[in-house]
Amino acid sequence: MMEKVQLDSIDRKLLRVLQRRADISQAALAEEVGSSPASCWRRLKALEEAGVLGPTVRLLNPQAVGKTLDVVCQVRMKAHDVESRSAFESFIVGREEVMECLSMSGEWDYQIRVTVSDMAEYEDFLMRRLLAQPAVAHSASHFALKRIKSTTAIAV
Numbered sequence: 001m002m003e004k005v006q007l008d009s010i011d012r013k014l015l016r017v018l019q020r021r022a023d024i025s026q027a028a029l030a031e032e033v034g035s036s037p038a039s040c041w042r043r044l045k046a047l048e049e050a051g052v053l054g055p056t057v058r059l060l061n062p063q064a065v066g067k068t069l070d071v072v073c074q075v076r077m078k079a080h081d082v083e084s085r086s087a088f089e090s091f092i093v094g095r096e097e098v099m100e101c102l103s104m105s106g107e108w109d110y111q112i113r114v115t116v117s118d119m120a121e122y123e124d125f126l127m128r129r130l131l132a133q134p135a136v137a138h139s140a141s142h143f144a145l146k147r148i149k150s151t152t153a154i155a156v
Helices: 009-020 026-033 037-049 082-093 119-130
Strands: 069-077 098-103 110-116 136-143
Touching (some): 009 037, 026 037, 082 098, 082 110
Antiparallel strands (some): 069 110, 069 136
16 A cells, blocks of 8 residues: 655645646746746656656547447456456456446445447447456446536545
8 A cells, every 4th residue: 555645735736736737837837836947846756756646648528539428337246256356357457448447345346437439339348348257247337317527636
């Protein structure tokens, strides 16, 4: 488990700005958080090395690229041994349509969020891919009617 990193007020400002605008220039970022460009750069490097900052990405609008169906799928496993779980998790990591996967407590073992273009694409994923996994016992699919909030920003 990763050790919690101590953040001061400037670190928190940096993180809030970068989560909204990852493409901001170093100079503009330094000005916005009230730091010198050199200090800002050192802080960013330290946050990267500490594992606080991951890769820089650009987020897509799923609708604009034809990915209009969001599905939350709950999965129950037949077996809970290390090999079965590892094989299932490796399968999930390799699937582009899986946006997120959580190992859960309670009735279901995993919850995955799948984004696809239509019901036919989801059916193919579910029937030919997911349920074909040897360790999967059952699944339940829940289809989103509307995306109310979608964020990747973490409150800091």
